[in-house]
Structures are given as structure tokens and as C-alpha cells.
Amino acid sequence: MATGTGIGTEIQISDSSDEQVILKTKMIKLDTHNWVQWSCQMENYLTARRYDDLFMPPSEETKRSSKFRQKNSSALALLWGCVSSELEGVLLDNKTSFYDTWEVLGNICGKNSIVTICETFYELISLKYKPESSLQAHIHSFQKLCARYNSITSDKVLKATFPPKLLAATFIRSLNGDKELTGLVQTLYDIKPFTPAAVISRVAIEHSRRQPNEQALFAGSSNKSMQKTKWDEQKQRNKGQRSGKKYDKPGPSDKNDSDKRMDNIKKMLEKLQASMKPQSAHLTTESNIKTVVPTLMLS
Structure with a gap:
């Protein structure tokens, strides 16, 4: 059974001896x-x-087998x-034999x-590393x-071996586009044994070494960004104070201004005390002043 599903193809095969088992996978076309x-x-599927057995030319006796015919048709x-x-x-022209x-x-x-x-x-040989x-x-x-x-050239008729040293040199050459790797590239030719595996292993170490540096660079950029944000907030706060805006949490540089405001509020309360009736004088004691002032500051 075969059904199309998007880019790939969902395929299922069920033989008569195993009806309950249905295998599904995605196949490229x-x-x-x-x-x-x-x-x-x-082939793997x-x-x-x-x-x-379908990948081998069938004998006449095999062709007459009901099991083979079922496999061939599926x-x-x-x-x-x-x-x-x-x-x-091609399928229309060769509709009787899978082989x-x-x-x-x-x-x-x-x-x-x-x-x-x-x-x-x-x-x-044209593969290039992008910096x-x-x-x-x-x-x-x-x-x-x-x-x-290697898969393409594995056939005995068209055996075309790529010498290991040439393959290693090809990989090194693919790294020439990055100037930061120039020092590393020069040392790769001295590796012994000079094989693709040894060269790739050395470059993999360089990859591992680069990762912490990249993370540190990212962290440093983040810290600078946070510091800039805090500096901008402080500048905005100072600008707001000059324009008459109030903030819940005055900065340390505003301590003198806060003391002056406190003195002004105390003077206002003293004048209020003098104008109030005697029975209400207890509302303006020193302890109440300390309680009222923060409330006014936050209003």
C-alpha cells in the first residue's frame, strides 16, 4: 500500500503472514x-x-511461487x-517485474x-567554510x-578511490575562507598520521574551544546592554525631577532636596497647629508628624 503525504511519501507494506504488523516511514521521491x-x-526498507530477494533476478521457478508474486506486486x-x-x-513499461x-x-x-x-x-572539493x-x-x-x-564509487566496475591524504588536504583547503583559522590551518598539515579523521578531530577541538568564547561575548554584550539601560533610567529620573515630576523612590543624589521638603512640611504643620482648635492639637504631635510626612511624600 502506498499513499502520498506532502513532500515525502508514507509507505506501508503488509504481507499475508503478518497482517497485524504495519510499518510506516517517510520516503523521499x-x-x-x-x-x-x-x-x-x-533497499533498507x-x-x-x-x-x-526482489533485488536479484528471479528464476522461472521463483516466478511461479505465490509468495514471490505477492511480494513482487506489493x-x-x-x-x-x-x-x-x-x-x-518507467513503471508503466515495466509493470510485471520489480527487478x-x-x-x-x-x-x-x-x-x-x-x-x-x-x-x-x-x-x-568545492565545499567552503563560511566565516x-x-x-x-x-x-x-x-x-x-x-x-x-564512497557509496557511489563502491561498485567494482567504477571503483574510484579518494586517497586519504588528498581527502584530508581537501578538508583543510575548505577552511581557507576564514582568516581567524589561518594559524590553525597551518598546523593541520603537520598532524601525524595525516588522515581525514585526525584533521577533523583537531578542528572539532577548535569548535569546542570557540563555544565558551562565543557565550562569553554574548554575556558581555548583555551586561553592557543592562548597564546602558540603568544609566538611561537614571538620566530619565533626573530629567523628571527638573520638570517637577514626582517619583516613588528618589535617588541618593536627591537626599538634600528631600530634607528641604521635610522642613517645609514641618513648618506647614506648625502653622496648621496654630490655627486649629485646642481639642484637636493632639493630632500634630512630633510622633504624628513623623507618621504623616512619609504619607505625604508618597501621595
């Missing part, structure tokens, strides 16, 4: 440029379902949901093609290209 990735994923149906529309004509269809698709999409090998090779980007991501991209190249 085959086009003329991704045979290596697509075929690897498809079918092998996990014990359909790996795999062919699966292909319809896993190839792009431009390749559906034949598989071989034709491989030939059309560049299986064991010298063009595919050259394109991957060029992509590998200020992640070294770890660059390492991952390089290793991914190496794995793809």
Missing part, C-alpha cells in the same frame, strides 16, 4: 538526481520487510508512491554513472559528502 539516497532508503505498487511524475512512464523496473530506474537516474561521480566529486558559521555543521557537511561519494 525518486528523481533523476537523488538515486543514491533514494535507493539506499528503499524492503530488506527490513524481508523483500531483499513492491511494484509501492514504487508508484515513491517516484516523481517524470518517472511514472526489471529497479534496474531501468537505476540506469535512467545515474546509477554507476560517471556523471554522477564527477558531480559529487566536484561538490566535495562565523558553525564549524561542527561544516564538518557534518563534509562527512556527508564523503559518505555519498
Whole structure:
């Protein structure tokens, strides 16, 4: 069973001996440029379902087997949901044999093609590290290209080995775009043994060393930003005081002004006391003055 679901394709295969088990996964669709990735994923999927015998040319006796016919039909149906529309004509022309269809698709999409090998090779040697980007991501991209190249050239007829020393030098060359790595690059050629693994390991150490520095730089920028914010707040407070605005929490520099205001309030209360009736005089004692003044300050 095969159904399309967006960019990928959700595929399910259920054989008659195991009706209760349904396996689901996401498959990329085959086009003329991704045979290596697509075929690897498809082979792993079918092998996990014990359909790996379909990748070998069947004998006449095998073709007559009901179990083989069931597998063959299920795999062919699966292909319809896993190839792009431009390749559906191949399925129509080879609708009776999964093996034949598989071989034709491989030939059309560049299986064991010298063009595919050259394109991957060029992509590998042209890889460049972008300054200020992640070294770890660059390492991952390089290793991914190496794995793809090795997969393409694994065929005995088109065996094209990439010498380890040349591969290590290619990786070092990809770092030349960052001037900050110049010192590191010069030391990489002296590594022994001079292998891709040793060189990549040394660059990975540099990646780990850079991380704390990047975090410290970020923290320093944050502290400067906080200090600037506090300074701006203080300037705004002083500006507000000059314009007659009141603040709940006067700054330390306003202590003298606060004392003057306190004296003025006390004088106002003394005048109020003199004008009030005798029975209300107890409201303006020294203890009450201390209580009333903060309240006025916060109003």
C-alpha cells in the first residue's frame, strides 16, 4: 500500500503472514538526481520487510511461487508512491517485474554513472567554510559528502578511490575562507598520521574551544546592554525631577532636596497647629508628624 503525504511519501507494506504488523516511514521521491539516497532508503526498507530477494533476478521457478508474486506486486505498487511524475512512464513499461523496473530506474537516474561521480566529486572539493558559521555543521557537511561519494564509487566496475591524504588536504583547503583559522590551518598539515579523521578531530577541538568564547561575548554584550539601560533610567529620573515630576523612590543624589521638603512640611504643620482648635492639637504631635510626612511624600 502506498499513499502520498506532502513532500515525502508514507509507505506501508503488509504481507499475508503478518497482517497485524504495519510499518510506516517517510520516503523521499525518486528523481533523476537523488538515486543514491533514494535507493539506499528503499533497499533498507524492503530488506527490513524481508523483500531483499526482489533485488536479484528471479528464476522461472521463483516466478511461479505465490509468495514471490505477492511480494513482487506489493513492491511494484509501492514504487508508484515513491517516484516523481517524470518517472511514472518507467513503471508503466515495466509493470510485471520489480527487478526489471529497479534496474531501468537505476540506469535512467545515474546509477554507476560517471556523471554522477564527477558531480559529487566536484561538490566535495568545492565545499567552503563560511566565516562565523558553525564549524561542527561544516564538518557534518563534509562527512556527508564523503559518505555519498564512497557509496557511489563502491561498485567494482567504477571503483574510484579518494586517497586519504588528498581527502584530508581537501578538508583543510575548505577552511581557507576564514582568516581567524589561518594559524590553525597551518598546523593541520603537520598532524601525524595525516588522515581525514585526525584533521577533523583537531578542528572539532577548535569548535569546542570557540563555544565558551562565543557565550562569553554574548554575556558581555548583555551586561553592557543592562548597564546602558540603568544609566538611561537614571538620566530619565533626573530629567523628571527638573520638570517637577514626582517619583516613588528618589535617588541618593536627591537626599538634600528631600530634607528641604521635610522642613517645609514641618513648618506647614506648625502653622496648621496654630490655627486649629485646642481639642484637636493632639493630632500634630512630633510622633504624628513623623507618621504623616512619609504619607505625604508618597501621595
